[in-house]
Amino acid sequence: MTRIYTRTGDTGETALFGGQRVSKDDLRVRAYGTVDELNAVVGVARAAGPTHEIDAVLERVQHHLFDLGAELATPGGTSPAAARVPRATAERVAGLEQEIDRFDARLPPLREFVLPGGVPAAAALHHARTVARRAERQIVRLAAREPLNPEVLKYVNRLSDLLFVLARAANQGAGRPDVAWKPDR
Numbered sequence: 001m002t003r004i005y006t007r008t009g010d011t012g013e014t015a016l017f018g019g020q021r022v023s024k025d026d027l028r029v030r031a032y033g034t035v036d037e038l039n040a041v042v043g044v045a046r047a048a049g050p051t052h053e054i055d056a057v058l059e060r061v062q063h064h065l066f067d068l069g070a071e072l073a074t075p076g077g078t079s080p081a082a083a084r085v086p087r088a089t090a091e092r093v094a095g096l097e098q099e100i101d102r103f104d105a106r107l108p109p110l111r112e113f114v115l116p117g118g119v120p121a122a123a124a125l126h127h128a129r130t131v132a133r134r135a136e137r138q139i140v141r142l143a144a145r146e147p148l149n150p151e152v153l154k155y156v157n158r159l160s161d162l163l164f165v166l167a168r169a170a171n172q173g174a175g176r177p178d179v180a181w182k183p184d185r
Contacts, residue, residue, distance in 0.1 A: 041127055
């Protein structure tokens, strides 16, 4: 990368990996753009000062999200560009599940919905969870139009679950209990 600006997007188009030009409003661009936003929100959560243990998990997630964004930005799974891009795998999905189970085992069982919030790291993790759900919806829309690696959707789905568990863990670690939702009756 020699310059930050290229001027090639000034007409509302961008290049995918492999060179194909598409509208910046294309479903593929929306999907990887939302994954990029999710990565930034995970960065905010890390800046909010979670425990070292949570931060280490989030750093690994950020690297995986860059890989995921690259995979989504690369159409056609058999192109030369696609061959160079790391792909979401069943092993990465299983890794998220292991982290969910590890942190969840330390938490009180959920008996009701909890309000998002708490300490800054937990609130940021709840925010990241909602962005993960939006990324998931964008990926579902793209997958309805084009074939995608099914592990992409599984990864984002599990990631939102992990972010929820990590938010609860961040609050618990700071001595802040979950706040249960109390619906108007």
